[in-house]
Amino acid sequence: MKNIILLLFFSLSITNYASTSTNNKSINKMMTTPKDSVLRHVVIFKFKADATKQQITAIEEAFSALPSKISQIKDYEWGLNNSPEGLSKGFTHCFFVTFKSEEDRAIYLPHPDHKAFVTQLTPILDDVFVLDYWTN
Structure with missing residues (x-):
């Protein structure tokens, strides 16, 4: 049971990290501009x-x-x-x-x-x- 709880916690942590990482990349992309932009x-x-x-x-x-x-x-x-x-x-x-x-x-x-x-x-x-x- 303890292993299942740890596995669930680990799985949720990875999902949360991936979601946060993707959202941060989107935000960073909106905040920066390509080198050829004016x-x-x-x-x-x-x-x-x-x-x-x-x-x-x-x-x-x-x-x-x-x-x-x-x-x-x-x-x-x-x-x-x-x-x-x-x-x-x-x-x-x-x-x-x-x-x-x-x-x-x-x-x-x-x-x-x-x-x-x-x-x-x-x-x-x-x-x-x-x-x-x-x-x-």
Whole structure:
């Protein structure tokens, strides 16, 4: 009887260890990123109705100038919404800023050139949507 209890205890211990080990590997995999992954910082703007074409063009140019001013930006692209679905909710401009690390993003966000851009943008911005994600 004592052997059966020990065998049962041993069996449960191994099952629990295997389950914990698998769960820890899954958690660790979610917390780390592959070497070839990059961090995307997606910024989507909706401008105020009274924003002029000249003001919006100035914002497009100012945002596009940031990669030459902030070395942590590894890649940059932007475009205008042209979806036929009508689900944009008034958001018109989408910008992708790419970083190699969260540390690079942490330098970018409070960077004086980024702050100056935000100051220029704020008077004509109605709403903004930001989403960051790691690529696979």
